[in-house]
Amino acid sequence: MEQTNTETSVANDKRPIVVIDKVVRSYKVKKQTIPAINGISLSINEGEFVVLNGSSGSGKSTLLQLIGGLDKPDSGNITIDGVDIKKLSDHKLSLFRGKTIGFVFQFFYLQPFLRLGRNIEVPGMFTRLKRKERKLRVKQLAEIVGLSDRLNHFPAELSGGQIQRAAIVRALLNQPKILLADEPTGNLDSTNSAAIIDLFEQIRQQFGTTIIVATHDPNIAARADRIITLKDGAII
Amino acid sequence: MIRLSDAIVIAATKLRTHRIRTTITIILSSLLFAALIAAIIITTGVTKSVAVFNNQGLNNRYLVWAQADNPLFGGVLSTKEFITLAQQKGKDLIIAKQAEAKKLGIDYNAGNEPSATLTESMSGQNSVHVNFQSYAAIEAMQEYVKQHPSPDLNELKQAAANYHPIGFYSSIMAGLSNGNMSIMSNGSENFTPTDDQRVSLLFPGQTSLMVDDSHLTQPFILPGTTTNGSNIPLIVSYSTAEGLLGLPKLPSNASTKDHYDRIQQVYRQTTNNAVTVTTCYRNSVSQQQIDQAISQADEIARNKSNKDYQKPSLIYGLPAANSCNKATIISDKRTAAEKKTQAAQDQFDATFGQVVVPVQQKLTFQVVGLSPSTSNSNTTFSDLLSSIVGSSLTDGSDVIPADLLDKMSTATSVKSTLLADNSNPLAVANPNYYVEFSNANDARRFITDKSCTTRMEGTCASPGRLFQLTASGNNSIALQDLQQKIASVLGLATIGVVVLAVIIMTSMIGRTVADGRRETAVFRALGAKRSDIVAIYAVYTLCLIILIAIISLAVGLGAAYGLDAYYGQDATLQAKLLFDAVNTNLTFRFFSINIALLGVVVVIIVISGLFSMVIPTLRNIRRNPIQDMREE
Ligand SMILES: Nc1ncnc2c1ncn2[C@@H]1O[C@H](COP(=O)(O)OP(=O)(O)OP(=O)(O)O)[C@@H](O)[C@H]1O
Ligand SMILES: [Mg+2]
Numbered sequence: 118m119e120q121t122n123t124e125t126s127v128a129n130d131k132r133p134i135v136v137i138d139k140v141v142r143s144y145k146v147k148k149q150t151i152p153a154i155n156g157i158s159l160s161i162n163e164g165e166f167v168v169l170n171g172s173s174g175s176g177k178s179t180l181l182q183l184i185g186g187l188d189k190p191d192s193g194n195i196t197i198d199g200v201d202i203k204k205l206s207d208h209k210l211s212l213f214r215g216k217t218i219g220f221v222f223q224f225f226y227l228q229p230f231l232r233l234g235r236n237i238e239v240p241g242m243f244t245r246l247k248r249k250e251r252k253l254r255v256k257q258l259a260e261i262v263g264l265s266d267r268l269n270h271f272p273a274e275l276s277g278g279q280i281q282r283a284a285i286v287r288a289l290l291n292q293p294k295i296l297l298a299d300e301p302t303g304n305l306d307s308t309n310s311a312a313i314i315d316l317f318e319q320i321r322q323q324f325g326t327t328i329i330v331a332t333h334d335p336n337i338a339a340r341a342d343r344i345i346t347l348k349d350g351a352i353i
Numbered sequence: 354m355i356r357l358s359d360a361i362v363i364a365a366t367k368l369r370t371h372r373i374r375t376t377i378t379i380i381l382s383s384l385l386f387a388a389l390i391a392a393i394i395i396t397t398g399v400t401k402s403v404a405v406f407n408n409q410g411l412n413n414r415y416l417v418w419a420q421a422d423n424p425l426f427g428g429v430l431s432t433k434e435f436i437t438l439a440q441q442k443g444k445d446l447i448i449a450k451q452a453e454a455k456k457l458g459i460d461y462n463a464g465n466e467p468s469a470t471l472t473e474s475m476s477g478q479n480s481v482h483v484n485f486q487s488y489a490a491i492e493a494m495q496e497y498v499k500q501h502p503s504p505d506l507n508e509l510k511q512a513a514a515n516y517h518p519i520g521f522y523s524s525i526m527a528g529l530s531n532g533n534m535s536i537m538s539n540g541s542e543n544f545t546p547t548d549d550q551r552v553s554l555l556f557p558g559q560t561s562l563m564v565d566d567s568h569l570t571q572p573f574i575l576p577g578t579t580t581n582g583s584n585i586p587l588i589v590s591y592s593t594a595e596g597l598l599g600l601p602k603l604p605s606n607a608s609t610k611d612h613y614d615r616i617q618q619v620y621r622q623t624t625n626n627a628v629t630v631t632t633c634y635r636n637s638v639s640q641q642q643i644d645q646a647i648s649q650a651d652e653i654a655r656n657k658s659n660k661d662y663q664k665p666s667l668i669y670g671l672p673a674a675n676s677c678n679k680a681t682i683i684s685d686k687r688t689a690a691e692k693k694t695q696a697a698q699d700q701f702d703a704t705f706g707q708v709v710v711p712v713q714q715k716l717t718f719q720v721v722g723l724s725p726s727t728s729n730s731n732t733t734f735s736d737l738l739s740s741i742v743g744s745s746l747t748d749g750s751d752v753i754p755a756d757l758l759d760k761m762s763t764a765t766s767v768k769s770t771l772l773a774d775n776s777n778p779l780a781v782a783n784p785n786y787y788v789e790f791s792n793a794n795d796a797r798r799f800i801t802d803k804s805c806t807t808r809m810e811g812t813c814a815s816p817g818r819l820f821q822l823t824a825s826g827n828n829s830i831a832l833q834d835l836q837q838k839i840a841s842v843l844g845l846a847t848i849g850v851v852v853l854a855v856i857i858m859t860s861m862i863g864r865t866v867a868d869g870r871r872e873t874a875v876f877r878a879l880g881a882k883r884s885d886i887v888a889i890y891a892v893y894t895l896c897l898i899i900l901i902a903i904i905s906l907a908v909g910l911g912a913a914y915g916l917d918a919y920y921g922q923d924a925t926l927q928a929k930l931l932f933d934a935v936n937t938n939l940t941f942r943f944f945s946i947n948i949a950l951l952g953v954v955v956v957i958i959v960i961s962g963l964f965s966m967v968i969p970t971l972r973n974i975r976r977n978p979i980q981d982m983r984e985e
Contacts, residue, residue: 182979185878187877187878187978187979188977188979207882207883208882208883208884211877211880211881211882211883211885212880212882214877214878214879214880215879215880215881216880218880220875220878220879222875222878222982226871226872226875228363228366228872229366230365230366230369230370231362231363231366235362239363239876239879240879240880242355242356242359242362242363242885243355243876243879243880243881243882243885244880245354245355245356287879288879291880
């Protein structure tokens with residue numbers, strides 16, 4: 118905990134920003150019920166850097182999606198930044214996601230026919246962020262990840278690492294309180310992976326963002342404040 | 354919701370994602386709509402052009418031809434009542450003839466008198482008919498007609514009163530029933546006209562000679578033509594005028610241009626020069642004497658060397674060929690008694706309905722008007738046009754304008770010749786009337802409500818349906834029907850095009866949306882609301898639609914313009930030919946833009962495009978984004 122205790126005062130308050138209470142989420146596949154999340158309770162504080170760990174199929178992605186409001190639990194409550202997201206309408210949930218959550222995916226998912234700058238702007242489009250402000254933030258964020266000179270390029274003209282860095286700053290455009298990343302280094306070599314890990318660290322320090330990463334990557338786990346290991350949908 | 358400009362940015366990426374598919378969809382849909390647009394422009398152009406040419410002649414007027422039935426029609430003549438009347442007339446006639454013969458001191462054999470009725474045995478049953486050869490039958494018919502007069506103009510006016518008529522015009526068939534007219538070509542009469550020439554009332558090909566109200570004839574009168582007061586004004590068809598001018602017929606393979614040049618020539622020549630044709634009218638007695646003069650001369654010549662031959666006591670001779678006089682008498686060696694008997698016989702015959710006095714009259718007609726020939730057409734296009742339009746008032750008949758006829762110095766004598774009554778009531782046609790209306794609807798309603806249709810059943814006698822009624826003079830009513838038909842066909846075509854285009858666009862947009870599922874899921878994870886996704890696809894669809902609309906308009910306009918450029922000139926000639934619209938610079942165009950109608954098409958394109966988007970997009974936003982993200 119010591120090392121994260123930097124400029125961000127909020128982190129010191131240890132205010133829980135993610136509170137998960139007896140959450141169950143199961144999938145029905147061919148009459149068989151698979152409990153992807155099986156009664157998890159968990160609290161994550163503001164500014165915390167948490168890694169979700171566990172073997173394949175243990176429920177890491179499902180948990181991230183529940184936290185991000187992309188999915189809803191069968192039972193139990195999820196409170197994000199003081200809001201019970203189970204009660205939100207689809208519209209409100211989308212607004213909440215746009216403002217509070219930033220998503221990073223294993224496969225980056227940049228739009229191939231948009232230039233990098235535009236790609237990073239996308240979340241701002243959904244929150245109706247002013248064009249000028251958007252450009253300004255893109256410029257600042259690009260500087261952080263060293264892509265300032267690449268904003269006019271199409272994704273196909275960039276390396277995997279560059280793309281993932283762009284995808285990460287895209288997730289940061291709306292200055293979310295929580296950054297959710299699912300195997301962000303799963304498709305990267307070790308050098309690029311290291312850069313991404315540094316970037317998470319930097320983000321947390323600079324913006325006080327709560328970061329939750331689902332990963333098998335021990336290098337990320339090594340830098341986390343807390344490692345939560347899942348097995349069969351439960352924390353061990 | 355997402356800003357329009359941002360939605361456009363994202364929608365544009367979708368247009369670029371599936372270029373081939375997008376291009377094919379745009380091309381197919383555009384072609385469909387382009388065909389529709391071209392069809393609309395062309396039919397608008399054709400309809401407009403037809404309407405413009407339609408203002409020529411009697412077109413664009415709504416005339417209904419009306420004629421009361423001859424009261425003798427409808428089975429009257431075979432009723433018991435009429436047979437009895439005829440038989441009574443037969444008895445009376447014999448008594449009257451016997452009395453008259455006695456008074457005049459001539460022989461009369463009642464046994465030779467044709468019976469008023471004939472009995473025919475048909476399959477064992479006897480049926481009694483009127484004998485039309487008998488004067489008694491004619492008298493019976495005359496009496497019947499007097500007792501049952503045909504409805505007249507006043508009754509027609511009453512019948513039409515509720516349909517807002519704007520004019521009643523009469524058209525009378527010239528009689529010539531007791532004789533015939535033959536053309537005096539080069540001023541001399543052909544005393545032995547062929548049967549063909551005898552039968553035809555006037556000029557070859559014409560079946561009747563009408564005297565028509567000036568309201569009917571006015572559109573056909575040539576500008577600036579005047580007659581000398583003794584020439585009978587006449588409207589003839591272009592082809593008749595061509596013959597009168599002595600122009601050789603055009604070969605069958607003559608071009609449109611040749612035909613057009615010809616009618617222009619006919620028009621010019623008849624307008625600039627008084628084209629006249631002189632005829633000699635002879636009644637049956639006059640013609641009989643001429644025939645007799647010829648056969649007598651023949652007989653005398655044949656018996657020149659025959660000493661036993663005795664010349665007839667009364668020998669006729671031919672009058673001067675240019676005179677149209679009655680036959681001369683070369684010698685009359687009849688005794689006073691013979692002459693007296695003949696005079697008495699003539700008086701007797703005249704009393705009982707026979708013509709005995711020769712009547713002949715030189716009649717000079719002057720062409721004062723031209724009407725379209727029944728067919729100038731030499732192409733399918735003009736055939737088609739002529740079936741749609743074309744003024745039919747003068748079809749098959751030459752027409753004398755009534756007003757100009759009245760202005761003639763010799764009006765009375767000409768009328769007594771041309772409009773002589775036929776003594777046989779069965780042969781008398783009731784006057785033709787034309788009722789004019791200001792619109793097709795009134796005309797049509799008048800016809801359906803008031804026309805007597807089944808003549809044989811005698812329904813004309815049914816109350817309120819006293820006249821035969823048909824749309825006439827032109828095809829304005831048919832034209833309006835055709836326009837409605839075109840409109841409904843275009844309507845159906847529109848539905849077809851829309852359905853096809855919607856299918857094409859739906860499947861294309863459907864696939865694009867399906868392919869965009871993962872992207873939608875990512876956008877949803879990045880904060881997109883369902884409405885944002887709908888907005889993106891709506892803008893994407895709008896972009897497609899705008900492209901389709903622009904291309905369809907361009908291609909449709911281009912195609913119509915091309916057709917117009919390629920066929921317009923020829924069509925103009927054809928139409929002019931058809932309408933004989935020589936003195937105009939009208940053009941026939943295949944191209945006419947109806948902004949409102951094209952606007953409707955564009956709106957239809959937009960709506961069908963948006964409609965194509967609805968189903969795929971609705972299905973898409975209902976999906977669970979996580980599921981779509983998992984699908985790798
Ligand atoms: N949409 C779904 N339908 C059916 N089963 C699902 C669905 N999503 C997840 N599961 C199941 O739920 C369980 C947890 O899946 P989850 O993706 O959360 O695992 P994970 O820990 O992310 O695995 P990995 O490390 O391989 O990404 C698995 O057994 C998985 O098959
Ligand atoms: Mg996973």
